Amino acid sequence: MSNESQPTSSSTWSDSSRESATDVVLRARGIGRRYGGVPALSPIDLEIRAGEVLGIVGENGAGKSTLLKILSGVVAPSEGTLEMADAQGALRATQLKSVRDATGAGIALVHQELNLAENLDLAGCIFLGREPARWGVLDLNAMRRDAAMWLARVGLDLDPRTPCSVLPIAQRQLVEIAKALSCQARVLILDEPTSSLSLRETDRLLVILAELRAQGVAVVFVSHHLDEVMRIADRVVVLRDGQSRGTLLRGEFDRAGLERLMVGRDITTNDRRAQHGDAATCLTVSRVVSAHRKRREVSFTVRAGEIVGLAGLVGAGRTEVLEAIAGITTHEGQVHLDGIELRGLAAERVRRGVTLVPEDRARHGCFLEDPVAMNLSLAWIDQRSRLGTVDRSGERTLVQQMVTRMAVRPPQSQRRVHTLSGGNQQKTVLGRWIAVAPRLLLLDEPTRGVDVGARGEIHDHVRRLADAGSAVLFASSELEEVLLLADRIIVMHEGAIMGELAAHEATELAIMHLATGPSHAAADESRDGAVHA
Amino acid sequence: MKKSFGILGIFITVCLVAAIFGENFLTGYxxxxxxxxxxxxxxxALGAGIVIVTGGIDLSIGSVVCLAGITTPWLLVEHEWSPWLVLPTVLLGSALIGLFHGVLITKLRLQPFLVTLCGLLLYRGIARWMTGDQSQGFQGEFEGVRAIALTKFTIPGLENxxxxxxxxxVTALAVVLALFLxxxxxxxxxxxxxxNESAARxxxxxxxxxxxxxxxACSxxxxxxxxxxxxxxxxxQPSDFGNFYELYAIxxxxxxxxxxxxxxxxxxGIIVGAATLQVLRTAIILLGLSSQLEFAxxxxxxxxxxxxxxxxxxFNAQRLERASHAAIH
Structure with a gap:
């Protein structure tokens, strides 16, 4: 229960760049939460200040979501008190009994999953439940005028009558923030706000958060992406196992230091730079036209034992290529595996050893309401069946092996998957395929919504599979992951391949150069010679 | 088995109430x-269960019961087909109806509710038109074939x-289906x-x-x-035979x-569910309640x-969540 109260209480006074204690808007004193006697969050102290971005980092299960739930009134703390600043800046003890209480007190939470009412226009979304009205009739003019103002504040120059449904996800995120601000929020809490944004959209969001900070809003930024946290945060609180492991000030934190605090050990880096020049070609994609709207042809190969990364911005067509190869969607052109053409849809291709770990874990990957065992053995039971009956003792052995091998935590094969953390869910999806030793493993955003520790484990499993001779093709929006995992990188833009980079010559800059389109990439075309414009 | 405890409880309760308050409930007859x-x-009900397992629904069961049931004596008596031909024909025809539903649902991606609702109207209409809306029966013949459903085995020690x-x-079907699943x-x-159809795909x-x-299988x-x-x-009668049977099954x-x-x-559980509904229907009569109340x-x-x-x-989900919080954090 040690509260490492490093700079928290003292820094308020010593930090001369800030205006003393008056800018603390929310203070938590020893708040903690227990479930059935087990602490989900051990008592911690926290100060949230106006005009400051506070980063909160930690693996899944570290206590981040419990902390957010307490701050936003979803659950009550089982111990400790919360204090809110009143109009004069004096802190007073407050109880947040509900989300409505928290909103009333000026605390707004923007969820990871966006929940805008799709059938309404922007003004309607922003003022949902608080519509200005006279005699029960909507005051549409006032509503639209105010909506336009809040939208402008988050840098959106949109007509308030635009329907929400037409906005791309990044803009919806900004609308959510505008909605939060319109509730007179003094504290804006963002839970994983960049998880579905492209790099450029993330940049834009960070700029807007910096502007809000300058306007005096207290921003709490929770993210798996340490780069983003390091770019924007003035202070970072690191949680691990439900305890605060330290509060670091800007200038004190670096990536390695944060990671060490988060996982309690150093993270492995890409030391696998094997040569595959002489390995046999495993996957040949020839003139494939996938479901991508631009209907462009792509051609490339993956060798046995090689890990190839598909990089590109959101919408570049990486998912469509992976789904075409896996047989989820139909395609034109040919795909060959070990020289023999792949035909039919997923059911037939899986039997040839072509497997896909999809991007959307909840919808396409997991059977959330079923136990870990069923999720792990689903593909295996077909391969080891006798006259169509399941080898049940073999299945039990396999499940036990896979739970251990994939290090599913907690290691209970009968636990339903929806009770696991994102990282452990992803490990069960990956385990389903590792159990059948696939010839070709396709992964779409293999570590989305997965914490740092599990991410390293997933990467290790993929590398081990490749070392055993399987071909691996994965798509990731995170350049860092592409650089860390891939032996060779294929960059896509608008449904076409813009170029290829070997791991040792690839840099984030080189990838972005190709990923942002032909005008930038023109100079590289002659060198790569793999462009299908 | 565990999830059948609930329905087993209801079944036993209904039986007890009927046995205590209805005089003739426990008679052999x-x-x-x-x-x-x-x-x-x-x-x-087992057929309906198989479709419900896939997340679908089959509203046409009652009409298929009617069409198959009416066609059997119609072919045997009016058209004088051999029973050896009639039984396979009717069963194959029923299976084809299911194939028709399945293809519309998986290939054309129509909603099961709509497809089988149309089926409900379609097969009832065909049965009525085919027979001229006339009652169909065996007219005292075909005792041999009818014995499939009418034979009663004496159990030593039980008189009535x-x-x-x-x-x-039914037993064979239940065992096969349980093993199948x-x-x-x-x-x-x-x-x-x-x-999760998508994850399965x-x-x-x-x-x-x-x-x-x-x-x-359902049809x-x-x-x-x-x-x-x-x-x-x-x-x-083609006009009312099998009416609402799909609802009993579902x-x-x-x-x-x-x-x-x-x-x-x-x-x-499905079989206990079917039994519960039948006991209820009987109990309403034995307890002297108005039979108009049956559906209510x-x-x-x-x-x-x-x-x-x-x-x-x-409640279980909440308990599970608390337990998992305890385990994960």
């Missing part, structure tokens, strides 16, 4: 009748109760498809084929059930633990059962 009706409706032969196909790859795949499960198979069983019904009762499956969201089924009583019991099930499910 009544129990024999109940067994027969339970067996016949179980066949329909004799076991109806329809118990044999728990022990075979396709059974597992069917459950997986019902839980990504896992290489031939989901379209399995869903089609489920509708084929086949409805046709088989329809045949047994007509063997049992001897003659029937209600039995849901009472028996099938979630309409798909992915969950208990063969044992069945509706109320169904509602209470399903609501209790949902509340228990939520």
């Amino acid at each position: 009544n129990l024999m009748n109940l067994t027969q009706r339970t067996a016949l409706f179980s066949i329909l 109760y004799r076991l109806p032969s329809t118990v044999i196909p 728990s022990r075979t790859v396709w059974g597992r795949w069917l459950l997986a498809t019902g839980r 990504y896992s290489g499960v031939p989901t379209a084929r399995l869903i089609t198979l489920a509708y084929v 086949f069983l409805a046709g088989f059930g329809g045949m047994l019904f007509i063997f049992d009762i001897g003659s029937a 209600a039995a499956a849901v009472l028996g633990g099938c979630s309409l969201r798909g992915g969950e089924a208990s063969v044992f 009583v069945i509706g109320s019991v169904l509602l209470v059962g399903v609501a209790a099930d949902e509340l228990i499910r939520r």
Whole structure:
């Protein structure tokens, strides 16, 4: 229960760049939460200040979501008190009994999953439940005028009558923030706000958060992406196992230091730079036209034992290529595996050893309401069946092996998957395929919504599979992951391949150069010679 | 088995109430009748259950019962076909109806509710038109064929109760289906498809084929059930034979633990569910309640059962969540 109260209480006074204690808007004193006697969050102290971005980092299960739930009134703390600043800046003890209480007190939470009412226009979304009205009739003019103002504040120059449904996800995120601000929020809490944004959209969001900070809003930024946290945060609180492991000030934190605090050990880096020049070609994609709207042809190969990364911005067509190869969607052109053409849809291709770990874990990957065992053995039971009956003792052995091998935590094969953390869910999806030793493993955003520790484990499993001779093709929006995992990188833009980079010559800059389109990439075309414009 | 405890409780309660307050409930004749009706409706309910497992629904069961049931004496008596030809023809025709549903649902991606609602109207209409809306019956003949559903076996030691032969196909069916769901790859795949069709497809499960198979099985069983019904009762009117039977079948499956969201089924539960509904129908008469109340009583019991099930499910989920919080954090 040690509260490492490093700079928290003292820094308020010593930090001369800030205006003393008056800018603390929310203070938590020893708040903690227990479930059935087990602490989900051990008592911690926290100060949230106006005009400051506070980063909160930690693996899944570290206590981040419990902390957010307490701050936003979803659950009550089982111990400790919360204090809110009143109009004069004096802190007073407050109880947040509900989300409505928290909103009333000026605390707004923007969820990871966006929940805008799709059938309404922007003004309607922003003022949902608080519509200005006279005699029960909507005051549409006032509503639209105010909506336009809040939208402008988050840098959106949109007509308030635009329907929400037409906005791309990044803009919806900004609308959510505008909605939060319109509730007179003094504290804006963002839970994983960049998880579905492209790099450029993330940049834009960070700029807007910096502007809000300058306007005096207290921003709490929770993210798996340490780069983003390091770019924007003035202070970072690191949680691990439900305890605060330290509060670091800007200038004190670096990536390695944060990671060490988060996982309690150093993270492995890409030391696998094997040569595959002489390995046999495993996957040949020839003139494939996938479901991508631009209907462009792509051609490339993956060798046995090689890990190839598909990089590109959101919408570049990486998912469509992976789904075409896996047989989820139909395609034109040919795909060959070990020289023999792949035909039919997923059911037939899986039997040839072509497997896909999809991007959307909840919808396409997991059977959330079923136990870990069923999720792990689903593909295996077909391969080891006798006259169509399941080898049940073999299945039990396999499940036990896979739970251990994939290090599913907690290691209970009968636990339903929806009770696991994102990282452990992803490990069960990956385990389903590792159990059948696939010839070709396709992964779409293999570590989305997965914490740092599990991410390293997933990467290790993929590398081990490749070392055993399987071909691996994965798509990731995170350049860092592409650089860390891939032996060779294929960059896509608008449904076409813009170029290829070997791991040792690839840099984030080189990838972005190709990923942002032909005008930038023109100079590289002659060198790569793999462009299908 | 665990999820069948709820329905087993309701079943026992209903039986106790009927036995205590209804004089003739525990007579051999009544129990024999109940067994027969339970067996016949179980066949329909198991079919409905297979479709519900996939997350679908089949509203055409009653009309398929009617079409298959009416066609059997119509071919035998009016057209003088051999029984050896009639039985396979009717069963194959019923299976083809299911194939038709399955193809419309998986290939054209129509909603199961709509496809089978149209089926409900279509097959009833065909049966009435085909027979000129005239009552069809065996006219005292074909005792040999009708024996499939009418034979009663004497059990040593029991004087008034004799076991109806329809118990044999139902038991066989239940065992096969239970083994299919728990022990075979396709059974597992069917459950997986019902839980999350998309995830199943990504896992290489031939989901379209399995869903089609489920509708084929359901209509086949409805046709088989329809045949047994007509063997049992001897003659029937095309305009009302099998009316609402799909609702008895669906209600039995849901009472028996099938979630309409798909992915969950208990063969044992479905049969207990079917039995509960039959006991209820009998109890209403034995207890001297107005028979017009039948649907109201069945509706109320169904509602209470399903609501209790949902509340228990939520309570368990909460307990699970607390436990998992304790384990993860």
